[in-house]
Amino acid sequence: MATDRRSGFERGRWWPSSPRVRDGLIAFLPVALATCLGVVPLAVMAYESVSPPITLANYAEALGGVYLPVLGRSLLIGVVATAACLLIAYPVTYWLAHVCPARYRLAALITLVLPLWLNYVVLNYAWVWILARGGVLNYLLVALGPLGEPLSLLYTHTSMLIGFLYIYLPYVLLTMYASMERLDYRLVEAARDLGAGDLRVFVDVVVPRTIAGALASALIVYARIAGAYATPEILGGPRNQMISRLIVSAFYEFADWGFASALSFVFLAVVFVGFCLGALSGSVRNELKRW
Amino acid sequence: MDLHTPGPDGESESGDRRSALGTDADAGAGTGADAEGSADDNDGRAVDTGRNGRLGSGRVGFDRVRRQFFRTVVLCTLVFFYGPILAVGYLSLAPNGQPSVPIEGVSLRWYVAVLTDARFVESALTSIGIGVVVAIGGTALGAMAAHVIVRGRLDRWVRGLIGLIVALPLFVPTVVLALGIGVFAGRVGLGFGLVPVLLGHLFWVLPFSTFLLTARYATLDAELSEAARDLGASNAEVARTVVIPLLAPALLASVLFCFALSFNEFLVTFFLAGSAITTMPLELFGQIRIGATTFLNAASVLVLVVSGALATLASRFEAPV
Numbered sequence: 001m002a003t004d005r006r007s008g009f010e011r012g013r014w015w016p017s018s019p020r021v022r023d024g025l026i027a028f029l030p031v032a033l034a035t036c037l038g039v040v041p042l043a044v045m046a047y048e049s050v051s052p053p054i055t056l057a058n059y060a061e062a063l064g065g066v067y068l069p070v071l072g073r074s075l076l077i078g079v080v081a082t083a084a085c086l087l088i089a090y091p092v093t094y095w096l097a098h099v100c101p102a103r104y105r106l107a108a109l110i111t112l113v114l115p116l117w118l119n120y121v122v123l124n125y126a127w128v129w130i131l132a133r134g135g136v137l138n139y140l141l142v143a144l145g146p147l148g149e150p151l152s153l154l155y156t157h158t159s160m161l162i163g164f165l166y167i168y169l170p171y172v173l174l175t176m177y178a179s180m181e182r183l184d185y186r187l188v189e190a191a192r193d194l195g196a197g198d199l200r201v202f203v204d205v206v207v208p209r210t211i212a213g214a215l216a217s218a219l220i221v222y223a224r225i226a227g228a229y230a231t232p233e234i235l236g237g238p239r240n241q242m243i244s245r246l247i248v249s250a251f252y253e254f255a256d257w258g259f260a261s262a263l264s265f266v267f268l269a270v271v272f273v274g275f276c277l278g279a280l281s282g283s284v285r286n287e288l289k290r291w
Numbered sequence: 292m293d294l295h296t297p298g299p300d301g302e303s304e305s306g307d308r309r310s311a312l313g314t315d316a317d318a319g320a321g322t323g324a325d326a327e328g329s330a331d332d333n334d335g336r337a338v339d340t341g342r343n344g345r346l347g348s349g350r351v352g353f354d355r356v357r358r359q360f361f362r363t364v365v366l367c368t369l370v371f372f373y374g375p376i377l378a379v380g381y382l383s384l385a386p387n388g389q390p391s392v393p394i395e396g397v398s399l400r401w402y403v404a405v406l407t408d409a410r411f412v413e414s415a416l417t418s419i420g421i422g423v424v425v426a427i428g429g430t431a432l433g434a435m436a437a438h439v440i441v442r443g444r445l446d447r448w449v450r451g452l453i454g455l456i457v458a459l460p461l462f463v464p465t466v467v468l469a470l471g472i473g474v475f476a477g478r479v480g481l482g483f484g485l486v487p488v489l490l491g492h493l494f495w496v497l498p499f500s501t502f503l504l505t506a507r508y509a510t511l512d513a514e515l516s517e518a519a520r521d522l523g524a525s526n527a528e529v530a531r532t533v534v535i536p537l538l539a540p541a542l543l544a545s546v547l548f549c550f551a552l553s554f555n556e557f558l559v560t561f562f563l564a565g566s567a568i569t570t571m572p573l574e575l576f577g578q579i580r581i582g583a584t585t586f587l588n589a590a591s592v593l594v595l596v597v598s599g600a601l602a603t604l605a606s607r608f609e610a611p612v
Contacts, residue, residue, distance in 0.1 A: 230557055
């Protein structure tokens with residue numbers, strides 16, 4: 001393919017400059033933007049986190065007893081919320097790819113991933129009205145009878161988890177759908193014809209064929225959940241601090257950029273380890289590349 | 292019971308299934324293999340409910356349970372997604388500033404209040420302005436990156452590297468990137484305000500526009516461009532008369548998606564805006580932290596309607612997958 005194109009191009013000798021130079025020029029703007037705002041800031045942060053002059057004090061503080069539990073909590077919540085997303089995404093994407101009639105499929109897919117494009121600050125806020133003591137859910141539960149008095153759901157771990165599920169499930173649906181669609185349905189039928197039960201079909205056919213996509217979407221969403229800021233601020237309570245809250249307050253309230261950078265790098269390192277573990281598997285790597 | 296009778300039985304069985312399952316199966320009947328799939332599916336969690344089916348009367352009942360399971364899960368997901376939005380819409384109609392459930396009347400006064408609120412209108416206009424610039428700029432940059440990634444005559448690893456650098460915002464947690472850009476802007480002396488926010492948003496939407504366009508670009512027939520070139524078109528003419536018209540739906544979708552992304556972006560703006568400018572998500576976030584009000588509900592509905600309409604429009608041009 002590539003050689004084809006190259007030779008095809010050499011035929012067009014009338015173009016004076018080298019095609020490589022021309023492509024380089026075209027690539028320059030987007031790459032420069034991504035480098036200046038992605039790569040360089042990471043380098044600046046790395047420098048910032050070990051200065052002045054050269055010290056690991058910021059890292060020592062970030063890994064100290066006060067902040068480590070917050071990091072642990074962020075990661076744990078990330079794992080739980082991601083697992084919940086996958087648990088729901090499996091049946092929903094399976095339905096979408098293999099059960100839903102083809103002519104409704106696109107409409108159903110768009111309906112299910114539309115929340116991706118809505119404002120997540122507003123979406124989180126909507127749950128305040130559902131979960132508050134005087135909110136819709138408590139009203140329904142009390143009015144319809146099952147509860148004597150309203151539950152305190154808002155500003156807890158539960159409300160935060162619901163918020164994460166709400167915001168990030170569409171991402172998982174979208175990525176999982178891509179790999180669920182590639183699952184050949186004839187395999188499921190074959191397994192059934194050979195006498196496999198439901199659980200067996202799921203464990204031996206559906207999961208092995210889709211696990212790479214599931215892990216890839218889990219990795220992407222996990223990092224986002226663990227580093228989310230708006231959801232814990234809106235739906236979490238003062239006892240549910242997460243890592244991003246610490247980073248933001250180090251940046252804004254204490255103007256301690258070195259410490260904020262060190263915290264970010266510790267967090268980034270943990271996320272990166274997850275990616276590396278995922279990338280060890282070639283099929284997950286391919287799935288990630290598709291993104 | 293689990294044993295599916297193979298062979299000739301299959302035909303009559305799926306017929307049974309269709310009649311037993313009524314409208315849904317009928318809808319699926321025209322879709323070939325997928326229609327077969329429609330009744331015959333399963334998931335680990337179906338097994339629990341499936342046991343009831345085993346006690347029931349044979350395979351048709353079993354399929355019905357399975358189908359019921361999927362229908363329930365999907366329906367719950369839809370209620371989960373859209374219930375809160377409907378609730379906020381309902382509560383935005385309350386006449387008093389602090390709505391109670393159920394609301395005590397129906398009034399549009401808070402919509403009027405939102406649309407005449409100077410702060411809200413100003414932040415909305417700021418967001419729209421930034422969104423327009425980012426939508427067009429982000430799509431243009433994305434098209435350039437996509438062109439090089441798909442058609443570039445650079446070495447394979449260079450193109451891979453370009454893809455990787457552009458994809459950075461997808462893999463690095465946003466809070467880390469946002470802090471990085473904030474620290475960088477502070478150290479370089481770029482400061483905070485409109486220009487850093489614009490650049491930050493461009494950077495943030497770049498992977499989305501790039502990969503949306505890359506996907507479409509890769510399906511274009513490279514020989515069309517070759518043919519145009521053989522007929523004497525210059526590169527600019529090839530781009531103008533062949534590539535861009537073929538990419539037009541994807542370009543339009545990219546413009547709309549980039550606008551929606553920028554319009555909704557919160558965290559990067561939070562680190563870069565400083566005190567000079569306020570975008571709508573920032574304004575809403577600030578007010579949400581003060582407390583939930585009918586004013587905010589009405590503002591939320593307006594924001595959701597705008598971004599939802601844009602996304603629906605965009606997906607008409609290019610499917611999200």
